[in-house]
Amino acid sequence: MFTATLRVPKRGNTERECEDAGRVRSADGTVLAAVADGASESLLAGEWATLLTDSLLDSASDVLRDAESFAAGLAVAGLAWQAWLDDYVVGREAAGRPIAWYEQPKLDRGPHATVLAARFGAGRWEAAALGDSCLFQVRDGRLVCAFPLDQANAFDNAPPLFNAFNRDTVLLARHVRIAAGTTEPGDGFFLCTDAVAEWFLRENARGGRPWRVLRGFAGDLEGFAGWLDAVREEGLMRNDDVTVVHVDLG
């Protein structure tokens, strides 16, 4: 079993400004992984993406059982956000930098993000997603599952997003997509935020083997960042924050 998380900000932004999050956790022979992509128009989008992935991976509940369970897990993360935000506002006041007039409308509205979580273990995988972060399963040199999107032209700049203040679990469940399948030794899984997912599907559609490229980095963040610079420069990938969580079942 091999796992790695690669996370790089969009060109022109600092690492601190990256609004993607990715995390992987192993427990009792099971691997849990999640990625989230904070919306550029939101305030504190990166902090929200991080809290969202943490909340889902650390949940005591089985958030991947079905769409309703995932929606309930999202709502729990939303409650945690409210507490985090209260502390943040107090901290800004204490630092002599109170919330500015132009920040308040976005704070009131709440941050938005796409999110994807998955579990791998005992011959089976399960995943749930809201938005356009994608999971790819590769077996025997072939893409056998792309979830929830399977076409590069399905991406746009208005994907379904989870707002931290949304407590309507019925509405959320309606937008949640779930998937499951079997695992075999040698399977590779890639959880990707939208820009790299779009590239992955386009490369696959034209007969390429994008998983070979991603697998080749084996957790080498510097090499990955250098490769991203090149593909962005060539116009092969949109300039956006990029996160890949790679789970190789070995």
Next chain:
Amino acid sequence: MTYSAEISRANPSCFVFLVDQSASMNDPIGGGGQRKAEVVADAINRLLAELSVKCAKEEGVRDYFHVAVLGYGHTVGSAFTGPLAGRDLVPLSQVADQPARVEKRVKKVPDGAGGLVETTTSFPVWVDPVANGATPMCHALARADALVGDWVARHPDCFPPIVLNLTDGESTDGDPATAAWAVQTHVTADGAALLFNLHVSAANAVPVTFPDTDVALPDPYARTLFGMSSLLPQHMRFYALQQGVPAGDMARGFVYNADITSVVQFLDIGTRATELR
């Protein structure tokens, strides 16, 4: 010519607002008691506020745009009041941090139970209502032309500059069509500069938003401004349609006695923060 260039701090675009401050702006707008000068000042202040909020991040407002506000009436020049008085193109972060004042205004919002409740919001002010002198629209467009030309020379790959003219349409220094055309001849790798017009009129006529013909417009001034206005790029028509405004293939960036702040929502700075339905 795709109007799809990334708008970023490394590749910013610019906005030039032209505000008619002539004596005729003292007249009330059609169908209401508010003076035209107050209507356009309110519109400019809301546009600047919306643009600032759109580009706000936790560390401050990002300089995705540089902004000029030029007034034209007894003179042509910067219409900023307060700390930015006298300046032309200003990085958006400085605009956001330096309004002349921040007023508290009461507005009604849904109470969640089908009714409305009053709440207080911050209303930053950069431009005050002014109504004095003639309407040198050609001169103002020439100033915009110079600012846009210089900007495009320094940012040849940027999302094309947008010039937004707010006026009652009665130019007193000649036919503004030629000067309007000149503004739109400045081209970046992503397309030609855009000129949009908001016409505030004393006539009590039906408001019009992004029309594709001048047939329904009530007077020659409106038809002139319509003819000066750029076609809305495809993605802007798409966003207008999303907002329930039926913008056709030939829709122009022209609004008659109606709200134009939606223009800010036509700008793409990354993933849109939209709610699930």
